[in-house]
Amino acid sequence: MVGVRKLIPILAFLMLSKLAGASVLLSVPANGTVTYPWPVAGVGTDGGFIVVVPFNVTSEGTPLSPGAWVLSFGKNGSPLRVKSIKGAFLYPSPEIQYATANGSIILVGMSDSGNHTDLWVIRLDGDGKPLWSRDYNLNIDGGWITFVDNVVLAGNETIIATHVERYLEGTYSSSPLLVVLDGRGRVLWAGEYRSVHGSRELYSVSAGKLGDGYYLILHDGRGEYYYLSLDNNGRINGTFRFRTNLKGFFVKSTASAGDVLYFLGGSSNGTLIGAAINGKVLWSKLYTLVPERTCHGNYRGVSVSGVATYSTEPSDSLVFSGGYLYFQPAVSREFNLTCSGLGRVYAIIKTDGIGNVLRSFVAVENVIGLGTFLEPRGLAVKGDSFIALWSLSKTNGSFVRFRDVALISEFGKGPEGNLRAYPFRVTTTPVDVTLLPDGKFESRAVEVNTTDMPLKVRATGKPPTLAVETLKDNAKTGICGPGMILLLALFVLFVAVRVKDL
Numbered sequence: 001m002v003g004v005r006k007l008i009p010i011l012a013f014l015m016l017s018k019l020a021g022a023s024v025l026l027s028v029p030a031n032g033t034v035t036y037p038w039p040v041a042g043v044g045t046d047g048g049f050i051v052v053v054p055f056n057v058t059s060e061g062t063p064l065s066p067g068a069w070v071l072s073f074g075k076n077g078s079p080l081r082v083k084s085i086k087g088a089f090l091y092p093s094p095e096i097q098y099a100t101a102n103g104s105i106i107l108v109g110m111s112d113s114g115n116h117t118d119l120w121v122i123r124l125d126g127d128g129k130p131l132w133s134r135d136y137n138l139n140i141d142g143g144w145i146t147f148v149d150n151v152v153l154a155g156n157e158t159i160i161a162t163h164v165e166r167y168l169e170g171t172y173s174s175s176p177l178l179v180v181l182d183g184r185g186r187v188l189w190a191g192e193y194r195s196v197h198g199s200r201e202l203y204s205v206s207a208g209k210l211g212d213g214y215y216l217i218l219h220d221g222r223g224e225y226y227y228l229s230l231d232n233n234g235r236i237n238g239t240f241r242f243r244t245n246l247k248g249f250f251v252k253s254t255a256s257a258g259d260v261l262y263f264l265g266g267s268s269n270g271t272l273i274g275a276a277i278n279g280k281v282l283w284s285k286l287y288t289l290v291p292e293r294t295c296h297g298n299y300r301g302v303s304v305s306g307v308a309t310y311s312t313e314p315s316d317s318l319v320f321s322g323g324y325l326y327f328q329p330a331v332s333r334e335f336n337l338t339c340s341g342l343g344r345v346y347a348i349i350k351t352d353g354i355g356n357v358l359r360s361f362v363a364v365e366n367v368i369g370l371g372t373f374l375e376p377r378g379l380a381v382k383g384d385s386f387i388a389l390w391s392l393s394k395t396n397g398s399f400v401r402f403r404d405v406a407l408i409s410e411f412g413k414g415p416e417g418n419l420r421a422y423p424f425r426v427t428t429t430p431v432d433v434t435l436l437p438d439g440k441f442e443s444r445a446v447e448v449n450t451t452d453m454p455l456k457v458r459a460t461g462k463p464p465t466l467a468v469e470t471l472k473d474n475a476k477t478g479i480c481g482p483g484m485i486l487l488l489a490l491f492v493l494f495v496a497v498r499v500k501d502l
Contacts, residue, residue, distance in 0.1 A: 039052060041101070041389050043381075044103075047382070048072065049408060050128075052071075052101055053068060054097070067087070068084075069083070069085075085107070085130070087455065094110065094111060100152065103126055103153075105124040106121065106151055110145070117145060119179065120136075123185060129457070130455045133454065134451065138447070139446060139449075145164060145177070147163075149176075150316075152208045159178065159208060161216065163175060175193060176203065177446065178191055190234070191230075191443050192443065195440055205219055205254075215229055223249070223250075226242070226441075236443050239438050240438060242433060242434075246433075249433075250267070250313075251265040255319065259277050262325060266330050269429075270287060271314045273355055283430070285430055286428070287357075289362065289426060312332070313376075314328055314376060315388075317379045325355070329426075343365060343422075346388070346390060361386075363420065364421075376389070385410050386409065
């Protein structure tokens with residue numbers, strides 16, 4: 001028989017700033033495993049931000065400490081507090097799969113009690129204090145839920161988008177499902193959406209409130225993206241299919257304001273934002289970052305001015321705040337800016353309501369050899385301040401390392417130290433995206449049974465299981481600058497253990 005490898009990961013959390021003189025490393029037991037979810041950035045209290053880090057740790061098959069850490073930061077990047085949230089004693093802890101935050105915090109996952117049709121939802125205030133915690137058992141006719149696709153805080157409501165999977169007579173199918181809760185966790189409605197004549201596979205992309213109703217963006221796994229307009233009870237008002245001649249077009253995230261739906265996506269040509277109302281696209285544009293200067297030197301013996309090395313997608317967080325749009329664009333090039341190596345680009349763009357670029361924040365990290373994939377993960381905005389997440393991965397033999405970088409700063413405040421500001425321009429190109437009427441969908445109501453689930457919250461001055469390491473950058477060359485930039489990293493080391501062939 002063929003030998004197999006078991007992954008033994010280590011979950012790590014690294015904080016770097018002038019206020020924290022050393023790196024703080026979080027780790028799980030060496031004999032445990034961790035489901036690695038993406039952290040989420042959000043607006044907290046005290047004029048600052050929060051980072052929610054879900055964790056699902058097991059040790060030799062026994063749930064050890066699944067739950068989440070909630071880390072609070074001031075708007076200048078100073079760490080304030082850390083809390084650990086998980087199920088209370090004698091209750092199963094939730095396997096957190098998705099988190100979102102905007103003044104309050106929503107954690108969504110599933111219980112580990114063997115029930116494959118449930119969603120465990122936890123609502124916390126901006127300081128991590130529990131407001132309510134409930135398990136929702138959905139009657140979905142023999143199907144099961146394996147993953148949460150999107151969670152949105154819309155006013156005081158929580159909108160959860162997932163999909164139902166089924167095997168019937170050897171045929172696989174999946175269909176989107178929405179669950180909408182009020183501010184106290186009561187179910188307002190739940191609905192499943194199926195194709196009448198089309199694909200057997202449909203998946204949720206994003207959802208939210210729009211005017212007097214709701215909307216759902218979904219895709220069929222083969223490159224087709226759809227927009228469903230729903231009434232205030234989740235019934236379908238109209239269905240549309242995105243149509244464009246862009247190669248590799250996709251929708252990643254959405255936001256809404258009144259009756260206007262904003263969508264963030266991309267293609268092989270760059271990052272895309274558009275706006276639609278009543279099924280008609282008002283405008284759509286492609287955004288590309290271009291450095292105003294590059295180093296015309298040699299890189300590994302080759303004369304280059306910019307080297308295309310990887311391609312990323314925009315983050316799944318399009319923010320509409322104060323009448324403006326904020327997003328993290330896809331960066332499809334690493335740029336040779338100093339002749340000392342390629343630079344990883346961290347960028348935030350602010351536009352008005354019709355997509356005109358107003359401000360941009362672009363920082364470049366000129367460090368080579370630390371990783372090859374840099375993907376924007378999320379963004380939260382409060383005034384001119386923001387916190388944004390990126391992920392970085394690197395493979396080295398049997399090791400796969402994941403690092404998440406959180407940047408807290410302000411527009412107009414340039415970084416210092418390892419991250420530096422370089423002159424970039426944002427090019428904007430109008431593109432043709434339309435919505436075509438497509439009525440091949442039906443909806444049905446889903447029954448939901450609700451059970452209260454106790455929680456245990458532990459406030460700590462620092463995350464548990466700590467180790468201190470020496471920083472590569474000292475205080476004089478730290479990441480903090482006039483905007484007090486905080487660089488925060490999560491390392492997950494997957495160590496492959498060789499098992500002899502049987």
